[in-house]
Amino acid sequence: MGKCDKELIIKLLCEFLASFFVQFIGCTLTEETVLGISLPTTGSFPYAMSWGGSVLAATQAFRIVSGAHINPCISIASMILENVGILDGMLYILMQLIGSALGFGLSFGIFYDSKFKNKKFCCTAITLDPWWKAILLEFYMTGAWVFAMCASWHESNEMMLESISLRIGLVVVAATYVGANFTRSCMSPFRSLWPAIAAGEYKHIYVYVAVPPLTAILLAVAWRFLYLQGKSETVKPEGGGD
Template sequence: MVEISLLRRSIAELIGTYVLVFLGTGSVVTAVLLIEGAELLPGNTFSIGLDIAAWFAIGMAFAIAIVAMIYAFGHISGTHINPAVSIALWATGRFPTKDMVGYIVAQLIGASLASFSIVAILGSRAVATGLGATAMFAGVSYGQAILCETIATFFLMLTIMGTAVDNRAPAGFAGLAVGLVVAADVTVVGNITGSSLNPARTFGPYLADFLLGGENFWWQFPIYIIGPIAGALIAAFVYDYVSGVKELE
């Protein structure tokens, strides 16, 4: 079997993250633009008027993107498309440091290009929606937001460990399982934190918003670093302990 270079795997991660953010956050932008007469409120622009049906549709957009990219690039890069996943696999000894850094850089670039692409297509009206940027909702504290992202990402990483990392799992179902748990996460906690689960997914819209005159959400970025990484790390170590998979290696 020919070894695929880090450069090629990183490009796969860039493309995969681009697709995830373009389709996922693009669905948020579209949902907001479809709301007639909705008044955009500063600091909470991307969520005004979204009900449970809209959040389900957004969750499915993210899910479909993830399923497609796992089946497209899973055999090439593993389709992490999420710095929290790359860090968790590195922390459990499954991923080299050099590869982790390369993947994370590629993921951040892919997410950023996706957000700028949405603006290139829709113009300033897309920026006015917040570009699908994740943010705390009314009545949610900083600590609650971190806890929410930690728990939701725990579900995601646990699913990844059980279906994609553990070679005892039935082959061919990882994409579907991972996509569905993301759809559930977005539907349930979308109206709490925006359901990022992924520092790169948050980074892209934040950067584009900041550079193009939209809302400045950077003060909330630690939520979407600490929560997803903590959730992914906890899930990875818990799965290794419960499954005993490390003992078999």
């Protein structure tokens, strides 16, 4: 096995672990089976800190190896910006799919108890009226994460790598806080997919599964062809950057 293959395997393992960690911690810390208090009582800030804090920790741990995409939307944006190849990006997404499934499964297996009122463990739900406003909200929240990652990949951030995990984490905290009481802040299709399957609850699932990836495609294309004027993020100015 060549050196490049070993490096790819390590990166894929990191994406698996990062996705597993975020889904497990996020579902575990935000369910009333653990907190003992439901989301409307605790408020949206603890919810935002649970998911955003887990993203911050995973980014800090795995960014230097795999880039800590965690979210398939980030991998889609990275492929469009040519930071990762198409095949590598698809493998990243596969690892995120598996990691998030096992992370949810472990949290569900340990903490779910039917005696609690919450029968839909870790599920996302739309409370906005009319429901289509959730599309705009998920677009905004996912876009914040995607744009934050696009900015972190830009060469202007090469000298500020130490703070990137903190900045990405805080963006996710803020975005999650905005939507916590309206959509429970998905931003990643896998975050909502597995809880929906476990609960058999598919109402508005298309919003959670379709809107974040479409957002990533639209905003990554806009970033590359409007802001970078067609260049990939890996392309430096002629003569190199300072």
